Amino acid sequence: MLSEFYNDNEQAEILQPKTISLKISCNPALTNKLNTALRFVTLKMGYVMLEDFNYVENQDQYILLTTNRNKVSVELNITKPGTSSENIIFHTDDCLRDYHKYIMLGVEFVNRPEYSNCGLQVKFIDDHDNHYTLLEERYYNES
């Protein structure tokens, strides 16, 4: 059965922490909300910031966070005006996995994961009324 495999994997991860990438996109109009958003990421979602963050306009930025087991490289992507939603977007490679994980951490989701033209997404909010979209982009034209 699977439990023995799981234990092996757990052990392997503890011995060799892997770096995973978390990409956040937001509209320039929302950049003033980033500090509260990052506070939410650290307090509610269990990440720890390894360095201070100061937003610099028109510059690609990376923030290093960590969890108990993983270092998380956060890529901050400020999108062009008029091209993005009013939500801060958390990019993920597996929406259901992270949806489930964040529910367990007490994150308040406003809907169930739903499909759109660009993939699978679900919306959540924080205590400061910041709105987020957890988005798994999918490429449908591959055949």
Place this chain on the structure above:
Amino acid sequence: MKFLRVLKNENRISSETVQQAYYPEHKSDFSIKTVFSGHRTFQLGKRQLNLYPESFLVIKNGTSYSSEIDSSVPVNNLSISFSPSFLQDFDRVQKYNHADLLDEPFQDGDHPEFSFMETIYPFSGDMKYNIMHLKDHLEKGTPDDLLINEYLHHCLINYYKVYNKEVVDKSEKLNFLNSSTKVEILKRLTLAKEFIISNYNKGIDLEDIARHACLSVNHLLRTFKQAYGQSPHQFLIKTKIDRAKYFLRNTNYTINEIVEIIGFECPSSFIRLFKSMNNITPGKFRMYS
């Protein structure tokens, strides 16, 4: 890797990689079958279906079937079997509004069978993303039944979408007033499609396909085009090209070997056709994949 995961609600997921195996005739719950390499042959009554990585197979609750793997390459396959209660609950949530579900949260007594067309469907898009994620979690040994059930729930959501696209939408394109005639024609066209996919490399012709579908050649040509927007021959060519794409992406077979496997006359006609359909040569397709 081989595993069998039985959840508390009796949903079951199993996977193994084998080159030779025979699975004797048995009945199962509603299930979804996939392969990620090679192919697996299913015998459902008189129907013989070959399942390749570009398709998934749906088997209805209570259907008796056997299957076999006999391959020169390892065949990685995955089967998901849904318990009747999980399936019925999903079906109710899709059909009824929140108020009705609150008034009657648990179903009692007999309910209509969750019935869909038992056949091969394209394995792509959200269905593929979802099953690949599920497989990944199971191979890592994720212990959480709730998470696994979330993926299974989305398997059904995605299957609904595929079913609507491949069956409901196609039947509406058929120019028959009588709905029972539409259903019967679509069943026979489904037999034709299955036959083409299962025998794409065996030199089949239009008469073979028509005979297998119990339709006259002219009737097959007319109705197939109405439903699927392409002729059986065009569908056969597309199936061959899709298989070629799989081999180009996932194997080191030479173009000549692929041409032989998919049953094309010669490499030059294959390359010409591949380029005209995809705007790229097979060699470049492999390079960029």
